[in-house]
Amino acid sequence: MRWLLYLHFSLWLALFAVFIWISAPIVGSAVVENRIGPAETNCSVDTYLRGLTGIEHGSEKLSEAFRDLGKEGRLIVFVRNENDQSEFLGMMIGYLSWPREVQIVKVPGETVDKELANIQPGAVAGVVFCSVNPPAWLQNRVRLGSSIVLVPVTQAAP
Amino acid sequence: MIVLGLIAALFTIFIAGFGITILVFARADRINVIECACLGWLFGCGTISLFLWVCGTFCSGLLLQAIVALGCLVFGILGWRAKRESKAKFDLPKPANVAEWILGGIIAIQIAILIFVSFKHTLGWDGLFNWELKARYAFQNGGTIPAAYYSSAGRAFSHPEYPLGIPFTELWLYLWMGEPNQFWVKIIFPLFYAACALLLAMFVSRLSGKRWLGLLTAALLPFVPSISASPGGTVVGYVDVPLSVFYLAALGYLLLWFRTDDSRFIIVFAACSALLPWIKSEGIILWAVLVLLGFVLGLVKRRLVQLVASIAPGLILIFAWRVYLRVVHLLPQSDFVRPSFSTLGNNLGRLGDIFAILFAELSQTFQWSIFWLIAAIGLIYLVASRKLERIALASAVVIPILLYSLTYVFSSWPSYTAHMTSSVPRLLLHVMPAGWLAIGLALSGAKREIQTL
Numbered sequence: 001m002r003w004l005l006y007l008h009f010s011l012w013l014a015l016f017a018v019f020i021w022i023s024a025p026i027v028g029s030a031v032v033e034n035r036i037g038p039a040e041t042n043c044s045v046d047t048y049l050r051g052l053t054g055i056e057h058g059s060e061k062l063s064e065a066f067r068d069l070g071k072e073g074r075l076i077v078f079v080r081n082e083n084d085q086s087e088f089l090g091m092m093i094g095y096l097s098w099p100r101e102v103q104i105v106k107v108p109g110e111t112v113d114k115e116l117a118n119i120q121p122g123a124v125a126g127v128v129f130c131s132v133n134p135p136a137w138l139q140n141r142v143r144l145g146s147s148i149v150l151v152p153v154t155q156a157a158p
Numbered sequence: 159m160i161v162l163g164l165i166a167a168l169f170t171i172f173i174a175g176f177g178i179t180i181l182v183f184a185r186a187d188r189i190n191v192i193e194c195a196c197l198g199w200l201f202g203c204g205t206i207s208l209f210l211w212v213c214g215t216f217c218s219g220l221l222l223q224a225i226v227a228l229g230c231l232v233f234g235i236l237g238w239r240a241k242r243e244s245k246a247k248f249d250l251p252k253p254a255n256v257a258e259w260i261l262g263g264i265i266a267i268q269i270a271i272l273i274f275v276s277f278k279h280t281l282g283w284d285g286l287f288n289w290e291l292k293a294r295y296a297f298q299n300g301g302t303i304p305a306a307y308y309s310s311a312g313r314a315f316s317h318p319e320y321p322l323g324i325p326f327t328e329l330w331l332y333l334w335m336g337e338p339n340q341f342w343v344k345i346i347f348p349l350f351y352a353a354c355a356l357l358l359a360m361f362v363s364r365l366s367g368k369r370w371l372g373l374l375t376a377a378l379l380p381f382v383p384s385i386s387a388s389p390g391g392t393v394v395g396y397v398d399v400p401l402s403v404f405y406l407a408a409l410g411y412l413l414l415w416f417r418t419d420d421s422r423f424i425i426v427f428a429a430c431s432a433l434l435p436w437i438k439s440e441g442i443i444l445w446a447v448l449v450l451l452g453f454v455l456g457l458v459k460r461r462l463v464q465l466v467a468s469i470a471p472g473l474i475l476i477f478a479w480r481v482y483l484r485v486v487h488l489l490p491q492s493d494f495v496r497p498s499f500s501t502l503g504n505n506l507g508r509l510g511d512i513f514a515i516l517f518a519e520l521s522q523t524f525q526w527s528i529f530w531l532i533a534a535i536g537l538i539y540l541v542a543s544r545k546l547e548r549i550a551l552a553s554a555v556v557i558p559i560l561l562y563s564l565t566y567v568f569s570s571w572p573s574y575t576a577h578m579t580s581s582v583p584r585l586l587l588h589v590m591p592a593g594w595l596a597i598g599l600a601l602s603g604a605k606r607e608i609q610t611l
Contacts, residue, residue: 008603011535012601015528015531015532015535016378016532018528019378019381019527019528019529019532020378020381020527022523022527022528023381023382023383023527024381026383026387026524026527027380027381027383027386027387029387030275030383030386030387030388030393031271031275031386031387033278034278034279035278036274036277036278037278037341038341039160039339039341039342040339040340040341041337041338041339041340041341042340043280043340043341044280044281044285044286044290044340045286045340047280048280048286074312075312077312088283091287091315091316094312094313094315094316095286095287095291095316098295098298098307098313099304099306101310101312102310102312102313103311103312104312104315
């Protein structure tokens with residue numbers, strides 16, 4: 001029954017050869033892509049913010065902007081529904097703004113007139129728009145990179 | 159200072175884990191250093207995270223760090239004393255021929271490459287928001303997760319209900335480094351990969367009696383793109399790889415216990431399986447599968463008492479976590495509705511779509527190459543052998559996949575297909591190393607004895 005043994009090992013050898021033939025280019029390109037960046041505290045957050053909004057040291061700048069809003073009041077964050085980039089930025093705002101309470105509101109369109117009208121200013125420190133256009137009448141916008149707009153709420157109230 | 163802190167954190171994790179492992183294996187004639195290192199890492203992470211969680215309920219800050227570090231040292235000292243009293247010797251298995259040297263060298267290089275690649279990548283979406291976020295908030299709060307986090311509706315996206323095994327291992331690194339450093343924290347994930355590859359090599363070697371086969375299987379492991387090159391893998395800080403390592407370890411030691419009757423193996427099984435629900439919520443399903451398989455194997459071996467005792471730690475941990483979530487007033491949230499027969503009846507029509515998506519995912523070469531085809535052939539070999547141990551191994555690969563798929567019958571997402579498409583690749587990762595174990599044993603043939611690797 002030696003031929004059975006040969007068949008057995010030939011089968012597995014062929015399977016492993018095809019397996020590596022398909023895998024090697026995929027794994028290889030993942031190994032060579034990217035470079036080691038500086039060993040900074042917020043390197044992941046900063047890389048994402050740089051890629052998505054163009055801000056350098058985004059974690060620091062966003063945290064500072066949220067600190068300037070004072071200690072009280074929550075943040076309302078508008079994100080586009082079914083838009084991964086916008087939702088990711090909204091979560092990033094939630095991540096960085098701790099311990100402030102956040103409320104992430106998903107909106108279907110690019111503008112938020114109706115949703116904004118429902119906000120009660122007293123409990124809100126600021127409104128953040130992630131890949132969402134603030135209404136034209138809203139003044140005192142603080143632009144944080146290309147996709148994030150912060151509006152302190154005292155100015156945000158219509 | 160940051161790197162010194164990192165080294166101290168990793169050292170204390172290994173000290174605790176080594177101590178526990180040596181306590182278990184002290185009565186053996188020799189202690190395999192590689193096995194000890196792998197289990198040392200797994201037990202160390204489990205111990206540290208559990209210590210931080212429990213001790214964090216009554217202290218915080220430097221006191222918490224000191225108490226946990228002291229606990230680690232105590233385990234280390236106990237292990238060292240147990241070894242000295244038993245006169246067990248450390249043993250580093252050396253490759254026996256050129257092929258083994260080459261394969262061993264390849265594995266070492268692969269581990270080094272994955273450590274390097276991990277530092278090149280950012281933490282992924284879940285790695286950042288589901289896991290690292292908890293570690294960071296706990297660090298900022300002196301080592302405990304603030305109660306307000308659990309009731310923060312705006313941060314429900316970060317799944318506050320997920321367990322703290324990996325976040326608190328990250329927290330331990332943060333406490334020692336003195337800052338929540340997202341660069342250095344990634345070191346823990348390739349270390350889990352290293353434990354996975356080495357344990358896989360060891361299990362295949364011991365269960366097949368062929369060391370070269372174990373080394374070959376481990377050398378093939380990183381060629382599955384989903385573990386080394388895609389979202390959810392080792393380099394992006396998700397917990398799916400660590401979970402798969404605990405599953406592999408628990409399964410491997412269960413099979414070794416069945417083969418040898420050695421009670422030390424059932425102790426390791428008990429510890430590794432208990433930590434499954436502590437790593438990720440889905441770990442409860444994997445734990446339940448292992449309990450079921452263990453029950454069958456224990457029944458055949460007439461060793462049910464040992465088996466029942468080994469289930470207790472897992473049960474206690476699952477219960478304790480549930481109680482904790484109630485105490486902290488976790489806002490009710492879930493991606494799934496409560497299972498009931500009426501929901502099952504209403505959603506039974508989903509099964510066609512669910513299995514179509516599963517099949518599409520299994521045949522997705524960009525994520526898996528032809529791994530699942532090879533695994534399927536391996537499983538056929540195992541079932542055809544008609545040996546209980548091998549059928550149990552095949553079941554340990556197939557049952558979790560089926561159970562995971564069936565959970566989408568109860569998905570509460572507006573689109574259950576979107577829910578499944580987004581999560582099933584990572585769920586399959588949980589059983590992938592077990593799949594390699596099945597392949598290794600299928601390749602080896604049936605008549606084998608235990609080799610002491």
